Amino acid sequence: MSLLWKIVLTLVTLWAGMVAIFALMQGMILFPRTMVGPAPPLPETSHRLMIHSADGEQLHGVMIPGRDSSLPVILGFGGNAWNAESVALFLHERLPDHPVVAFHFRGYAPSTGRPSAKALKADALAIHDYLYAAGHAQQVTIGFSIGAGVAAHLAAERPVEGVVLVTPFDSLVAVAQQSLPWAPARLLFRHNIDALAALKTANASIALILATRDEVIPPARAEALVTGLEEAGKSPHIQRITAGHNDIYAHPDFARAMASAINALQD
Numbered sequence: 001m002s003l004l005w006k007i008v009l010t011l012v013t014l015w016a017g018m019v020a021i022f023a024l025m026q027g028m029i030l031f032p033r034t035m036v037g038p039a040p041p042l043p044e045t046s047h048r049l050m051i052h053s054a055d056g057e058q059l060h061g062v063m064i065p066g067r068d069s070s071l072p073v074i075l076g077f078g079g080n081a082w083n084a085e086s087v088a089l090f091l092h093e094r095l096p097d098h099p100v101v102a103f104h105f106r107g108y109a110p111s112t113g114r115p116s117a118k119a120l121k122a123d124a125l126a127i128h129d130y131l132y133a134a135g136h137a138q139q140v141t142i143g144f145s146i147g148a149g150v151a152a153h154l155a156a157e158r159p160v161e162g163v164v165l166v167t168p169f170d171s172l173v174a175v176a177q178q179s180l181p182w183a184p185a186r187l188l189f190r191h192n193i194d195a196l197a198a199l200k201t202a203n204a205s206i207a208l209i210l211a212t213r214d215e216v217i218p219p220a221r222a223e224a225l226v227t228g229l230e231e232a233g234k235s236p237h238i239q240r241i242t243a244g245h246n247d248i249y250a251h252p253d254f255a256r257a258m259a260s261a262i263n264a265l266q267d
Helices: 003-030 084-094 117-133 146-157 172-179 195-201 219-231 254-266
Strands: 047-052 058-064 073-077 100-103 139-144 162-166 205-211 237-241
Touching: 047 100, 047 117, 058 084, 058 117, 073 084, 073 117, 073 146, 084 100, 084 254, 100 117, 117 139, 117 146, 139 146, 146 162, 146 195, 162 254, 172 219, 195 219, 205 219, 205 254, 237 254
Parallel strands: 073 100, 073 139, 139 162, 162 205, 205 237
Antiparallel strands: 047 058, 058 100
16 A cells, blocks of 8 residues: 555545544533533522423422513523523622522433433423423513523524624534535534524524634624525614633623613513
8 A cells, every 4th residue: 555545634634534523522512511510699589490391300400589570571591601690690790670490400400311402492481381380471581602592492482572682603513514614514413403493483582792813603604694594684782792611700891781781671
C-alpha cells in the first residue's frame, strides 16, 4: 500500500471515529446533567411543584409568586446546564410583578427520567396544562438557549400570551450542522427542535433577544430564525445585544431588553 493511501485511510478512520463519537454522545453533549449548579436560596414565598408526565416520570419545579397575581405567569425554560430554580429566581428578580414557574428538565435532579428533545417538548405541554388547570390561564413563556426551542414548541401547541426567546436558533439540527461541518449531522442528529417551524404556526406575540457574539449558537442561526419569521409574515420584537452566549445576562442592556420584550408582547 502506497504512503498516500495509508494517509487517506488514516484520515478516513479518524473521521469515522469522530462521527461515531458524535452519534453516540450527542445526548450527553446536549444534556450535560452533571454540569448543573446547585439551587440558589429562594424567597420564602416560593413553593415546590410536582407533576407526572404522560409516561410516568416525576417533574419537579418551583413557583415564586409575584407582586401582582393577576398578571400572566412567566413559565421559564433554561439552558441545558441551568438549574431550574436558578431560572425561576433569575426571572423573578427581573420581572418581580409576575408569578414565575420553572421546572427541572426530566433527568435533571430531582426530576426523573432521561432527557431528550422529544421528552422536553412533551413535558412543556404537560406543565402548561397543569398550570392552566390550576387557574393560570394566562401564561408567557420565556426560553433561554435550548430552552428557547422548548418555549417555541409550547407556543405552537398551546395558547400563550406571548413567547420570549433569548439566544435562540432556527433549529438544533442546523446548529449542529454549522458547528460540526465535517459531520453528517442532519443524518445522525436525534434531538432536533425546530423553533422556526413551531413559531410559524404560533398565534402568540414573539420577542427575540439575540447575542451578536454568541460562541455557542452561531449568530447565523438566530438571524435565520429572524429571516424565516419575517418571510412567514411574522413581526417579532427583536433586540440585539453585543455579547456572548453566557455573558449576555450580565450585560447592562439585558434587564432593559427583558422588560422591553415583555412590554412588546402586551402591545
